[in-house]
Amino acid sequence: MSKDVMLLSSVPTFMMNDLQQEYVLHDHAHILDPEVFTKVTAFVGVGSAAKVDRNLLAMFPNVKMISIFGVGYDGIDVAAAKERGIQVTHTPDVLTDDVADLAMGLILSIGRRIPQSDKFVRNGDWVSEPFTMTRKVTGTRLGVVGLGRIGQAIAKRAAAFDMTIAYTGRRAKTNAPFRYYPTASELAANSDYLVVAVPGGDDTKNMINAQVLKALGPKGIFINIARGSVVDQTALIQALKDKSIAGAGLDVFWDEPNIDPQFFKLQNVVLTPHNGSNTHETRRAMADLALANLKAFFDEQPLLTLIPECQ
Numbered sequence: 001m002s003k004d005v006m007l008l009s010s011v012p013t014f015m016m017n018d019l020q021q022e023y024v025l026h027d028h029a030h031i032l033d034p035e036v037f038t039k040v041t042a043f044v045g046v047g048s049a050a051k052v053d054r055n056l057l058a059m060f061p062n063v064k065m066i067s068i069f070g071v072g073y074d075g076i077d078v079a080a081a082k083e084r085g086i087q088v089t090h091t092p093d094v095l096t097d098d099v100a101d102l103a104m105g106l107i108l109s110i111g112r113r114i115p116q117s118d119k120f121v122r123n124g125d126w127v128s129e130p131f132t133m134t135r136k137v138t139g140t141r142l143g144v145v146g147l148g149r150i151g152q153a154i155a156k157r158a159a160a161f162d163m164t165i166a167y168t169g170r171r172a173k174t175n176a177p178f179r180y181y182p183t184a185s186e187l188a189a190n191s192d193y194l195v196v197a198v199p200g201g202d203d204t205k206n207m208i209n210a211q212v213l214k215a216l217g218p219k220g221i222f223i224n225i226a227r228g229s230v231v232d233q234t235a236l237i238q239a240l241k242d243k244s245i246a247g248a249g250l251d252v253f254w255d256e257p258n259i260d261p262q263f264f265k266l267q268n269v270v271l272t273p274h275n276g277s278n279t280h281e282t283r284r285a286m287a288d289l290a291l292a293n294l295k296a297f298f299d300e301q302p303l304l305t306l307i308p309e310c311q
Ligand code: NAP
Pocket: 071, 072, 073, 092, 093, 095, 096, 099, 145, 146, 147, 148, 149, 150, 151, 168, 169, 170, 171, 197, 198, 199, 200, 203, 204, 225, 226, 227, 251, 252, 274, 275, 276, 277, 278
């Protein structure tokens, strides 16, 4: 089988180096030779940036496998891929701890206003006035929207902060020792911190809307480490502006990295650049898994981490 692989997005340099040693790489924006479209048998790309729709698949008749670097694959038209018998893999588990760590970091950052405190000290403001009081984290109520791998890892960390944990999702989990609320609004109404950890895509689009934010209330803090699409961002910015929620810690946004500049003026948000899995160790582990899936495909071996829809 031809070892022609198309890149759906840029990938980390170390992964690019590994890919170049094994495969003939193509970037679909720069394919000049029409024969390449028939030579490519696999795609590889970063989860949040990899976009594969029906039209793209139609251009590559011999693609049989898509290896995603990341756990989320909301940019892939999975139904169209399955119709063609294309197998899709992702990199679950290896990034769970880092994303949960960042969620806790955002909870502490916005609750205790750590970045704002840093700015206050650097600006020399401390000599003139004390810093405003912040919000307690230990012993408060955490609501988790989506108690999957990352949601559970956040709950584990929050338990060490004596937080009372509750969750929502498509259904109650029989093995979860936490209170279940059937809707995000009910969960929000009973949370001090509300963190989202569901996948992106049509099913979860705007699931955190104005009604959920209203239920979270003026003392509530919202954390998003999932996908920007999960939140009605217009409603979120409005809620932050009129203080109908206390604040937000956001790692993901609509239209990354060109995020809405209204965020820059808000003092009640902490913003990070889609950093959930962004550690040396985890990015290496994700690359190893994405490369191992690709190798298994070309060696005609079972793929290691198929997305649930392809299992
Ligand atoms: P996971 O184990 O599949 O967990 C997802 C959870 O969401 C499950 O509890 C699932 O419920 C729930 N869910 C799915 N669809 C839902 C819906 N329509 N309504 C309500 N709940 C729904 O996935 P994970 O490994 O924890 O990853 C979660 C997401 O985090 C990824 O998809 C990705 O978008 C995001 N992520 C972000 C970063 C970052 O850098 N910020 C890094 C990695 C991942 P069930 O139990 O009912 O299936």
